[in-house]
Amino acid sequence: MTFKEEIQRRRTFGIISHPDAGKTTLTEKLLLFGGAIQEAGAVKNNKIKKTATSDFMEIERQRGISVATSVLAFIYRDKKINILDTPGHKDFAEDTFRTLTAVDSVIVVIDVAKGVEEQTEKLVSVCRMRNIPIIVFINKLDREGKDAFDLLDEVEQKLGLRVTPLSFPIGMGYDFKGIYNIYEKNINLFSGESKKNIEETIAFDSLESSELENVIGENAAATLRDDLELVDGVYPPFDQKAYLEGTLQPVFFGSALNNFGVRELLDCFIDIAPTPKAKMAEERMVESDETALTGFVFKIHANMDPKHRDRLAFVKIVSGTFERNKPYLHVRQGKKLKFSSPNAFFAEKKEIVDISYPGDIVGLHDTGNFKIGDTLTEGEQLNYKGIPSFSPEHFRYINNADPMKSKQLYKGIDQLMDEGVAQLFTLELNGRKVIGTVGALQFEVIQYRLEHEYGAKCSYENFPVFKACWVEAEDPKNDEFKEFKRIKQKFLAQDKQGQTVFLADSQFSLQMTQQKYPSVKLHFTSEFN
CATH class of the missing domain: 3.40.50.300 (P-loop containing nucleotide triphosphate hydrolases)
Structure with missing residues (x-):
């Protein structure tokens, strides 16, 4: 083919x-x-x-x-x-x-x-x-x-x-007899009392056929004809x-x-449905039928197999073919990487594939090279538009509940944060770790996975923060930015990528900060493009 x-x-x-x-x-x-x-x-x-x-x-x-x-x-x-x-x-x-x-x-x-x-x-x-x-x-x-x-x-x-x-x-509901397939012009009927059996299909050339009454009954046939006439009249x-x-x-x-x-x-x-489509990169539009490989990481999953502590980066192939053991350029790091066992998926079952095409999702074993949004190419400097991290709305201090397992805890947190499950902030004032999530249920998932996948236990303490904003300074050397850093010191943290984040404790505090320091831009996603 x-x-x-x-x-x-x-x-x-x-x-x-x-x-x-x-x-x-x-x-x-x-x-x-x-x-x-x-x-x-x-x-x-x-x-x-x-x-x-x-x-x-x-x-x-x-x-x-x-x-x-x-x-x-x-x-x-x-x-x-x-x-x-x-x-x-x-x-x-x-x-x-x-x-x-x-x-x-x-x-x-x-x-x-x-x-x-x-x-x-x-x-x-x-x-x-x-x-x-x-x-x-x-x-x-x-x-x-x-x-x-x-x-x-x-x-x-x-x-x-x-x-x-x-x-x-x-x-x-109780009167459900089946479905008229407008696209194929046939009727699918429930068979059997339990309504569990796979249906039989009866083709109808015309809904005026008297056979319809025999199959679904007079009332249902009359209602169906009225309904379909209405569908014809109302919908394009x-x-x-x-x-x-x-x-x-x-x-x-x-x-x-x-x-x-x-x-x-x-x-x-x-x-x-559409076949694989072109995708916009920051530099240009990439067509799916271009022969040079390009793809991007949209998800990272740690511990697909808890016994092996492996991380998989999920890559969507946009153009070209992805071949096993062929070196590709990791654009952000500027280095060539080879993959000896790229995976195709069937839920948790994985199989090694030799070649993948545009539209396919490939799982690459990752030792920490990838983060969400990374691009792979055959050498071209290309960056697919960043996949943003959203500003978290729930924040808690994370504490180590078992001092003997601190190494496992930090490794677990590190890997789970790379998945984009939540975000880790380190306070500049005292180095304490804060986890921010979009939804409160995430804390439970993190705690559960740390214990069951990494053998580490953690506990949480409330940390009253309204919103996390990424900080961008027009000029990091100007006095206004220096004053902002000095006054707001106890509300500043670093995210995992080392970017400065302002943890506003209220809506009022956020508005006052924006008014007082106009040259300091505050963003609600970590991608500023």
Whole structure:
């Protein structure tokens, strides 16, 4: 297969949603239909030992939530599909935002009963800013929920999307009989009383056919015809160009837990979804069909295998091919690196790959060379736009609870901070360590992982800070900056990269500082571009 054909057969996408909308279950079922796994884990019942394939950290299994993005790949109808399953919980949104820099399209999962929730709004607004093509999957149709048209209105109003349904439910909850697939013009029916069986599909040339009444009953047939007439009248016809430009969003209905509507979503997705796209670097636009390799690190995960203390840097290939044992330039460090065992992923199962193409995600074993946002090339000085660290909103002193394990503690903190799980600040006044996170649940994850992956125990103390701001001085030698450093000394810290950070203790203090020292710029992300 030629290089261009390899690019054309790749689809790299992320799945995003509010917690509990069924995102991880949908990921499982996509793998199931792709033949990548034989049976799915019952994600919603944590007492069952079969947990979700994509939730491979111990704490995820205990809590029943995803706390880290996982990467899964499989082949379906000769297309290579790369899925990035992201955390839905708002405390882990930073991981999700970074992942969105590595996908070419997204599927947004919405719970039929809860509708559009706050976290979904935030994530979709990021996708819209970047014009990422979006498909909406309305899940859990086997439960009582909102009316289909009400849900479509809510998606349009709350998410600011322009939708067009490509499938439509026949009934809902207890009356749920199946789905009419507008895209393929056929009906999928639930078979069996338990509503657990994979459906049968019946093709209809015309909805006027009297066969429809025989299959779903007179009332349901009349309602379906009315609904589809309304869909035709109200929503624009599907236009692939508008979808790829991010101005039209197709909607599918289904029930991931019951394997319902998932195959239709997958079949349509591989027909319409974008192949790997060009990406803007600081220097120029990089096309996916350029032959020289470029790629960037969007995630680092420590302890994929706790027995071996290994760190993996996840690299999205943007152009060219990534070959095993070939030297590539680490642009930030200015040195050439070779990788003898680059990995492809299937949740925690990894396999060594000899060659990877644009759109693929490669895991590189890392001894500390990489940080999030690093670029790899074949020699060109190229930097993909920085993936920002957001200003934390929760702060605590971190203390060593077991003096015999201080080495393990510092190694653990060091590695977990490189993952971007949280940020470490060292106070300039007394050298005490402060951890800042976007969400409070992160502290629990850090404590758990330090103990179970590094054998180190930590305790926390409250540290009353309103916001962390990165400091940029117009002229570090001028008197105003020197006075700022002297007056604010006890609120200043260094981040892991040695950048100065101002830890404001209140909104008022932040405003007064900005007024009093106009030449000192305060930023809420660590990337100033």
